[in-house]
Amino acid sequence: MIAEYIEYLGHKTLGIVGGIGRTFLFMLMxxxxxxxxxxxxxxxxxxxxxxxxxxxxxxxxxxxFTGMVLGLQGYYTLVKFGSEGMLGSAVALTLIRELGPVLTAIMVTARAGSSMAAELGVMRISQQIDALETMDIDPVRFLFSPRIAAAVISFPLLTALFDVVGIFGGYITGSLMLGINPGIYLYRVTESVIMADVTGGFVKSLVFSLVVTTVCCSRGFFTHLQEGGGYGAKGVSSSTTNAVVTSSVLILFFDYLITWLLL
Structure with a gap:
């Protein structure tokens, strides 16, 4: 019984390590x-x-809506200390440093990442990837490289859009609905945000673009290698689900790691 348990544990460990190595090499290629x-x-x-x-x-x-919620919650927190004029700083720094890159990456994972995993999974089970290899076309170069380049371009731009819209959402709640002076709100935004904050957010978005694209594409690309067999609709469904869940967890993990390194 103990020997069987140790054998099972070793098999699972080797499978996890092999999967991590395969995904890392896939990203490098x-x-x-x-x-x-x-x-x-x-x-x-x-x-x-x-x-x-x-x-x-x-x-x-x-x-x-994230900016509006931050404005609402931040106002009723800061007003207890007589510091409601700092709402612009609180909203802007929270979005630019943390919520902007993280929520952007998670939303893109849910919309585009799941689609990439499903598309490559269907191509694998329908043997289209095998056909590319038969024709001496590198499937990694043909299917994955353009996607990772596009993600590196798109993620920082979407993060910047999220930040700007979120700050405007905080302005709607704080100034238009709760009566904070608009000039004070905007002054606190411009006075508190420095270039290091913006750079840190963009660094996170670039790392997230690599993580999301690599995980989602590799899950679809290697659908046939997953435990229990990956052929058929069930295999594609499992790969897509695993891609979204794994990407979301890794986004939060790398968010903490990068924040710790940058502070």
């Missing part, structure tokens, strides 16, 4: 092929449109 000729500019633009432009709606909605 994808990044390397971005810079190899011929460049796939058309496909990068196509995926930038899908990841970036088509995510703008959900980012704007999420950003404005």
């Amino acid at each position: 994808g990044v390397f092929h971005i810079f190899t000729l011929p460049w796939q500019i058309y496909k990068v633009v196509e995926h930038t449109w899908f990841i970036g432009m088509k995510s703008m709606g959900v980012i704007i909605l999420t950003g404005i």
Whole structure:
């Protein structure tokens, strides 16, 4: 009984370590092929449109309501200390440093990341990826590299959009609804935010773009290798679910790690 348990534990450990190594090598190959000729500019633009432009709606909605909630909660917290004039600083710094990059990455994971995992999973089980290899076309370069380049372009821009819309949402709640002087709100925003805050947010968004694209694409690309067999609709469904959950957890993990390194 103990021997069987140890064998099972070792098998699971080797599977996890092997999966991490396979995903890391997958990311390195994808990044390397971005810079190899011929460049796939058309496909990068196509995926930038899908990841970036088509995510703008959900980012704007999420950003404005997040800013409004921060303005509402922040006001009733700060007013207890007679510091409601600092609401602009609280909203801006919270969004730019933390919530902007994190919520943007999670929303893009839910919308675009799940789609990438499902698309590559269907291509794997329908043997389209095998067909590319048969025709001597590198599937990593053809399918993954344009997506990772598009994500690196899109994530910082979407994060910036989220931050601006969120600060405006805080302005709506704080100034238009609760009566804080608009000039004081905007002055606190510009006075408290420094370039290091903005840079830190963009660093996080770049790391999140690599994490989300790598995890989602690798889950779909290696659908056939998952435990229990990955062929069929159930395999694609499982890969997509695992991609979204794993990406969301890693976003929070790397958010803490980067914050600890930058402070």
